[in-house]
Amino acid sequence: MKIFHNARIYTxxxxxxxxxxxxxxxxxxxxxxxxELPGQAPLSAAREDLGGRVILPGLTDAHIHLxxxxxxxxxxxxxxxSLAAALRRVAERAALAAPGTWILGHGWQQNDWGxxxxxxxxxxxxxxxxxxxxxxxxxxxxxxxxVALRAAGITADTPDPHNGKILRDARGQxxxxxxxxxxxxxxxxxxxxxxxxxxxxxxxxxxxxxxFGLTGAHDFDYRTAFQALQLLNAxxxxxxxxxxxxxxxxxxxxHALGLRTGFGDDFLRIGSVKAFMDGALGPRTAAxxxxxxxxxxxxxxxxxxxxxxxxxxxQAAESGLSLAVHAIGDRAVHEALAAFAxxxxxxxxxxxxxxxxxIEHVQLIHPADARRLAELGVIASMQPIHATxxxxxxxxxxxxxxxxxxxxxxxxxxxxxxxxGSDAPVESPNPFWGIHAAVTRRRPDGAxxxxxxxxxxxxxxxxxxxxxxxxxxxxAGAESHQGRLAPGFFADFITLERDPFQTDSAALRDFRxxxxxxxxxxxxxx
Numbered sequence: 001m002k003i004f005h006n007a008r009i010y011t012x013x014x015x016x017x018x019x020x021x022x023x024x025x026x027x028x029x030x031x032x033x034x035x036e037l038p039g040q041a042p043l044s045a046a047r048e049d050l051g052g053r054v055i056l057p058g059l060t061d062a063h064i065h066l067x068x069x070x071x072x073x074x075x076x077x078x079x080x081x082s083l084a085a086a087l088r089r090v091a092e093r094a095a096l097a098a099p100g101t102w103i104l105g106h107g108w109q110q111n112d113w114g115x116x117x118x119x120x121x122x123x124x125x126x127x128x129x130x131x132x133x134x135x136x137x138x139x140x141x142x143x144x145x146x147v148a149l150r151a152a153g154i155t156a157d158t159p160d161p162h163n164g165k166i167l168r169d170a171r172g173q174x175x176x177x178x179x180x181x182x183x184x185x186x187x188x189x190x191x192x193x194x195x196x197x198x199x200x201x202x203x204x205x206x207x208x209x210x211x212f213g214l215t216g217a218h219d220f221d222y223r224t225a226f227q228a229l230q231l232l233n234a235x236x237x238x239x240x241x242x243x244x245x246x247x248x249x250x251x252x253x254x255h256a257l258g259l260r261t262g263f264g265d266d267f268l269r270i271g272s273v274k275a276f277m278d279g280a281l282g283p284r285t286a287a288x289x290x291x292x293x294x295x296x297x298x299x300x301x302x303x304x305x306x307x308x309x310x311x312x313x314x315q316a317a318e319s320g321l322s323l324a325v326h327a328i329g330d331r332a333v334h335e336a337l338a339a340f341a342x343x344x345x346x347x348x349x350x351x352x353x354x355x356x357x358x359i360e361h362v363q364l365i366h367p368a369d370a371r372r373l374a375e376l377g378v379i380a381s382m383q384p385i386h387a388t389x390x391x392x393x394x395x396x397x398x399x400x401x402x403x404x405x406x407x408x409x410x411x412x413x414x415x416x417x418x419x420x421g422s423d424a425p426v427e428s429p430n431p432f433w434g435i436h437a438a439v440t441r442r443r444p445d446g447a448x449x450x451x452x453x454x455x456x457x458x459x460x461x462x463x464x465x466x467x468x469x470x471x472x473x474x475x476a477g478a479e480s481h482q483g484r485l486a487p488g489f490f491a492d493f494i495t496l497e498r499d500p501f502q503t504d505s506a507a508l509r510d511f512r513x514x515x516x517x518x519x520x521x522x523x524x525x526x
Contacts, residue, residue: 001025002520003038007050008499012057012469013486022055024491027266027519031487053514054499056465057485058215058492059431060472062381063360063421066217066242067225068139070201071193072106072425073208078134079107083118090134091126102191103127105134106425108143109282111393117167120146120176133186137389138282139426142183144176152189154178161185163303180279180301195227202228206239210516210524212430215492216241218381218421218476220274220324220360223250233268239523241490243271243476245324248312260320261355262477266490266519271476272324272358273316276303278332281363281390284397286329289366292397300329306338313343313357322355324381328363330401337372344376356477358419361386364398364405374415379475381419382408384438384464385427391441391453402454408438408467409457419475420467431468435500436509438464444509461500461508491520 005021011032021037023030023045031037038047076093078086086108093103110117123132123145131148135141144152156172164181166174178186193201202225209217219225219242232238244264246254251273263270279285279301284292287302304312313323323343327336336359347354358379363386373380387406394402404410408418420438422429436442438459441452452458459467473483481489494513503511515525 001030001041001045003041003045003047004050004055005035005038005047007053007055007495009055009485010501011485012466013484016486019485022485022491022493024520027491028481029485029487029489029491032485050495054496055485055493056213056496056500057469057483058490058494058516058518059213059468060216060218060241060476060483061214061421061424061429061431061468062218062419062472062475063383064217064219064424064429065139065221066202066205066219067193067198067221067228069424069429070198070205073205074201076103076105076134077107078105079109079137081112083113083122086134087122087126090123090132094127094130094132097130099129101130102148103130103132104190105132107137108134109137111282117175117177118143120144120149120174123176133190135183136282137426138280140180140280140285141283142178142186144178144186146176148186148189149174149176152186154185158185163301179283180285193224195224195231198224198228199231203232203237207524209240209429210518211512211526212432213494213513213516214240214429214431215494215516215518216243216472216482218243218245218271218419218472220245222247229268233265238267239518241266241482241492242268243478244268245271245274246321248273248275251312251315251319251321254321255315255319258319261322269476270321272322272356273312274324274360275309275312275326277309277325277327277336278302278329280328281393281397286363287332287335288329289331289334290401293399295397299331302331302335304335306335306342309336309339310342313339314346317343317347317352317355320353320355323357324360325358326360328361330364330366330369333359333362333365334369337369337376337378340376340378341372356475358475362407362411363390364394364401365407365410367404370404370407370410371414373411378416379419380408380411380416381421381475382406382411382467383421383423383427384408384434384467385422387441387453388437388443389427391448405454407457409459412459412463417471417474418463418467419471420464421472432511433509435461435464435468436505438467439505439508442506461505465500491517493517
C-alpha cells in the first residue's frame, strides 16, 4: 500500500470532490480522504508527502495517432510561418542524407503561406537527389518532389483515385500535391516501419506524453500500430492506457474473429470501428452542404453517404463494435447523424445494446443538426486546439457558417458528452494547449481578440478538463474506473505546482505537470 498525502486533490468525483490524501494498492485507489488517512494506514504502507501540490486525475487524449506521432518526432518539422522556412529545414536534412534516401516531414499548411499550394519544384530546388514527401498538418494532403513522384510512378497519365485528387498544372503534369486517397499512391512507395520499429518509436515517445500529463489515449492508427502496442504491452512497457480503434476495412476480419468493443486489459483494449465520411478544412476536402466561399464548384469530398455508413454501422453493431466516424464538414456530419438515427432504431429493434458511438471532429454543424448528437446519444469527440489553428481559414472558406464551427459549448448545452483530444501529429498532444483553446478560443499571441473567436462557444475550465478526463473515459466505456480519483479507480494522476481552478485562463497553456503517476507508480518527473 502507498499513501500520497499533503496535497490538494481534485478527484472529479461528485461524492467527494476534494481530498488531501490517497491510499493506493495494486495500481488502484483504495481510499480517498484527509490527513487522517496516513495515520489509519498500516505501518508497512509507504508514505509520500506531496508538499501541498495540486493533484488532478491523469489526462486522456481521446483522438491521437500514436504511431504517426511517434514517427513524426523523427521527421522534418515543416510547420513553419513561411514556405522559405520549410524549404530551409528540408535543405538542412538533405545536406545530411545520403543520395536516394527518403526525406520525410510533417506539418505544412498552405493557408499559413498565403493560401497557394506549394509544388514539387520547390522541393526539387533544395533536395534534387532525394525523394521528399511531406504530409500536411491536416494529414489530408501530401507534398512530394519530382524524385518521389517518379519513385511512386505518378505521372500525367495516372488517374485520380476514388475519393482523391492529384493536383495538376496547366499541362496536366502532377504539381506534387496529393489530396485525400491520392496520398496512398505515393505512400505505398515509402519505407514502412516494422512492428518492432514502430514499438521502439512509441516507447521513445511515451515520456513526452507523460510530460504533458497524459496517462491514456484513444488511438486511431492502423495495423502496424496495433501490433506495436501489443508488443509493448506483452513486454510490460506500454505505460499508457490505450483504447485502440479498428479501421473500417478490417471490420469483416474483426467480425470473423468475434472482437468486441471493450475487449482487452487495463492497458490495451478494443475501441470503435473508424470510418471516414470526408476530408478536412485545410485542403478544402471536408464535405459541405453548400460550396466553399469563392469556390462555387467545390463542396469537398464525401467518402460515404448516410446509407453506406448505416450498413457499416449495422455490421459493426451486430458484432458488438461501436462506430467512430470522422466527419468535419456540415454535410458529412449531417450524413453521419442520419446513419446514427437509423442505427439506433436498428439496435432497438434487434435487442442490441446502445453502443458508445462517436463522431470525430464535428468541426462544422448545420443549425438543424446541432442538438442531434445529444438526442441520439452520440459522443462529440472534438479537438479544441483545431479551433485556434483553423479559425482564420474557417472564416475565409465557411463565412457565416463558422458560427457553428468547433461548437463544443453548443454540444455541451444540448447534453452531448464531450471527449477531447489533439489529433496529434496534426496538433501537439499537450492537453493543456487543448484546454487553453477550449476556455479562451485564442491563440498564444492573444489573437483574434480578448473575448476569443466566437466567444459564445467558450467553455469554463471544469468542462474543458472533463473532456480530457471523465468525458474521454465515458467514450471508452471506462467511466467506472478511469477519469476520476475514487475507490476502485485507476491510480493515475498528475501533480501541479499551481492550481488551474484558480488561475487566469490565459495562463492555462503554460501549465506542465511536475510529475505523472500511472497505476500508483511515477512514470515521469520534471
